Amino acid sequence: MNENGMNTQDKKEEMAAEESTVAESQDTPVTETVSTFRLVATLAIAGALAGLLIVLVNQHTKPIIDKYKAEQLQLAVYEVLPGVERYNTFYLVNDALSLNLPDGAKESEYKRIYVGYDSANKVSGVAISRGESGFQDIVQVIFGFDPVNGKLSGMKILDSKETPGLGDKIFKDLDFVNQFFAGPETPLVAVKAGAGKGKPNEIDTITGATISSKVVINIINNGLKEWRPVIDQGIPQAPAVSADEEVSP
Amino acid sequence: MRKTTSSQDFIRGIWNENPVLIQMLGLCPALAVTNSVANALAMSAATFFVICCSSVLISTFKNLIPHEVRISSYILVIATFVTLADMMLQAYAPVQHKELGAFIALIVVNCMILGRQEAFSAKHNVFRSLLDAVGTGIGFTIALVMMGGFREILGEGRFLGYSLFGPNFEPWVIMVLPAGGFLTLGFILLAMGFFEQRKKAKTEQTAEVSS
Numbered sequence: 001m002n003e004n005g006m007n008t009q010d011k012k013e014e015m016a017a018e019e020s021t022v023a024e025s026q027d028t029p030v031t032e033t034v035s036t037f038r039l040v041a042t043l044a045i046a047g048a049l050a051g052l053l054i055v056l057v058n059q060h061t062k063p064i065i066d067k068y069k070a071e072q073l074q075l076a077v078y079e080v081l082p083g084v085e086r087y088n089t090f091y092l093v094n095d096a097l098s099l100n101l102p103d104g105a106k107e108s109e110y111k112r113i114y115v116g117y118d119s120a121n122k123v124s125g126v127a128i129s130r131g132e133s134g135f136q137d138i139v140q141v142i143f144g145f146d147p148v149n150g151k152l153s154g155m156k157i158l159d160s161k162e163t164p165g166l167g168d169k170i171f172k173d174l175d176f177v178n179q180f181f182a183g184p185e186t187p188l189v190a191v192k193a194g195a196g197k198g199k200p201n202e203i204d205t206i207t208g209a210t211i212s213s214k215v216v217i218n219i220i221n222n223g224l225k226e227w228r229p230v231i232d233q234g235i236p237q238a239p240a241v242s243a244d245e246e247v248s249p
Numbered sequence: 250m251r252k253t254t255s256s257q258d259f260i261r262g263i264w265n266e267n268p269v270l271i272q273m274l275g276l277c278p279a280l281a282v283t284n285s286v287a288n289a290l291a292m293s294a295a296t297f298f299v300i301c302c303s304s305v306l307i308s309t310f311k312n313l314i315p316h317e318v319r320i321s322s323y324i325l326v327i328a329t330f331v332t333l334a335d336m337m338l339q340a341y342a343p344v345q346h347k348e349l350g351a352f353i354a355l356i357v358v359n360c361m362i363l364g365r366q367e368a369f370s371a372k373h374n375v376f377r378s379l380l381d382a383v384g385t386g387i388g389f390t391i392a393l394v395m396m397g398g399f400r401e402i403l404g405e406g407r408f409l410g411y412s413l414f415g416p417n418f419e420p421w422v423i424m425v426l427p428a429g430g431f432l433t434l435g436f437i438l439l440a441m442g443f444f445e446q447r448k449k450a451k452t453e454q455t456a457e458v459s460s
Contacts, residue, residue, distance in 0.1 A: 034315045043318055043325070050329035057333050061340035068343050161350070164284060165404070165422035 072158075073129075073142075077114045080144035080154030081125040082181075084116030090235065097236055113227060115235055116144070123235055125153050130223040134215045137161040139170070141219045145186065147231050152188075155180035155220065160212075167212035176213065179203050180220075187221045190214050258369075258377050262384030268361040269392035270441055275361035279393055280430035282352050286409045289397030290390075291345035295334040295353055297386035300362045302330045304382035308370040323366045324357065331356045361389065392437075399433050400424045 077087055090097040091110040101110060114127040126147050131140040140159035145152045157171040169176060185201040190213065196202040205213035268274045275296075282292045303326050307314075314322045335353045338346045346353065356362070365385055370378040401407055404424030406414045423429050 034317060039315050039318045042313070042315055043321060046322055046325050050325055053329060054332050054336075057336055061336040064340040065336075065343070068340075159347075164425045165420065 076129075076142045076156050076158060077116070077127045077144075080127050080142055080156050081114075081116040082144075082153060083118065084125055085119045087114045087116040087127070089114055092230065095230065096233065097230060099236065113231070123147065126227075126231060126235075128223045128227055129158065130219050131159070132215060132219045132222070134160060135162055135167050135211045139212070139215050139219065141216055141223075143180065143220050143223065145224065147235070150186045150224070150228075151183045152180050152186060152220070153183065155216065157216070162209070162212045167209045169206045169209050170212045170216050173206055176204070176206050186224050188217045190217045255377060255380055258373075258380045259384040262365075262381060262386070263388040263391065267388040267392060268385055269389060270437065272361070272364075274364060275359045275389060276434070277355060278352055278359065279396060280427070280434060282349055283393055283396040283400055283430060283433070284404065284425040285348075285401045286394060286397040287345060288348050289393040291338065291342060291349060292352065293386070293390035293393050295331075295338060295349075296356055296359065296362070296389055297383075298334050299327060299330040299356055300365060300386050300389075301379065301382045303327050303362060303366060304370040304378040305375055307366050308373060308375045308378035311371050314371075319371065320363075320367070323363055323371075327362055327366070328357045361385065395437065396430070396433050399437075400429050404429060 078084060081087065088099060089112050090099060091101055091107075091112050092098075093102060093110065097113070101107060112129075114129075115123055116125040116127065118124040124146070125144045127142055127144040129140065129142040131138040133139075138159070139157065139162065141155060142158050143152060143155040155177065160168065160171065162168045162170060171177060180203070184203060187201065188203050189199070189201050190205050191197075191202045192210075193204040193207055196204060203213070203217055205217075262268065266272055269276065269279045278292050278296070283289045303323070306326055307323060331354065334356070335346075338349070338353060365382060369381045373381070398408060401409075402413060403421045404426075405420050406412060406418040421429075424433070
C-alpha cells in the first residue's frame, strides 16, 4: 500500500532532478562553446559508422531475402500452372518477347511473363503477375492461363493488404479461389454470388468483399488484354532445358 | 537527487511506468500491429532489440556526443538499429515482416525509444541504461501481447494460430480491424484506471483508520 505512494514521490523527485540537469546542461554551452567542426564531425563519424554497419548486415541478409522471394515466385508459378514441368521467364523487349535482356539493362525495369512447358516441351501455359489498386493498397496477383483457348488455369494472391476478415477472403475463401482453378473462360465476368446464369466465364464475387473480388477479376482481364496481343504474335522457341530453371515443383 | 536502485530501474518500465499503458508512448504500433499475437511478438522483439542496443550505445558514448546534436545522434543510432532489425526480420521471419510492413521502419519515430535515451541513457551508466531498456522493452511486450491476445481471441477465435472455440464461434471481425485496436486499448486502460482508483481509495481508508 505504502509502496504506491513512495513511487509517485520517487517519480516527482526524479522528474525534478531531470529538469535540473537539463537546465544545467543547457547553461554549459554558453561558457564552453563547442566548435561547429566538432558537431559536424560527430554526426559525420556516427553516420559513416552507421552506414558501414548497415552495409555489412545487408550483405549478409540480401542473398537470403532474394532467395526467399525467388522461391516464393517459383512456387506461385507452378501453383497457377498445374501440370507444368518447367518454366522460362520472357521479358518484353521492344514489344516482343525475348529470353534475354539487352546488354546492361536492369532486370527490374522490364515487364515479364512466365511460360510453362509440359513434359513434351510444348508451351502449356503462361503465368502473368500484375498489381492494381485494391480496397486498401495494391493487390498483386499471379495468374496462369492457356494461351491457346484462353482458359484460366489458376490464380494466387502474392501481396494484399485487404481488410482482414472481409477483403482478405480473396485468398482465404477457398470457394472463391477455386473458381479460378476450375478453368473459366476469359474475359471473366463478375456476378453476385448465386446470381450467375452458369456461363463458363462467370466468377461469383464474395459477399462483403465485392470490391476486392472485382479487383482480382479486373487484374486478370486487364492483364490478358495487355498481354494477349504480344503472346499471340508467338512465343519464341526456348532451349529445351535452360540451366537455371530446370527445377521441377 | 535521490538515486533509484537498479531493480527500480528495471521494474519501472515493466509496470509503474509501462510505456504503453501508463506513459501512453508507442501507441502507433500498439494499435496498428496487434491484430494477432504473432505480429505483436514480432513487433515487440524488433523494438526490444532496437531499444536495448540504442541504450547501451548511447550511454557508452554519452560524454562524446555534443549537447547540440544529441537528438540527431540518438535518431541516427536508433534508425541504424531499426534498419538492421528490418533486414534481419525480412531474412529470417519473412511472413511476419510482410504482415508488419511499414511499421517496422516506423520504430524509428517511436517516442518511447527516443524518450528513454533522452531521459535515462544520456545520464546513467551502461549497466543501468541496459536494465532500464530491458524493463521498458518487456513492458512494451506485455502491453502488445495483451492487446494482441485480446484481439486475436475475440476477432478470430484463435490464440497464436490455435483455434480455441471450434467451428461454431462467430468471430468478431471488428476486433482485428483498426477500430478493434482502439476499443481494446480503451478497455484495458479503463480496467487499469478502475483498479488504480480502487487501490487509492483503499490506501486512503487504511491511512484514515490507522490515524
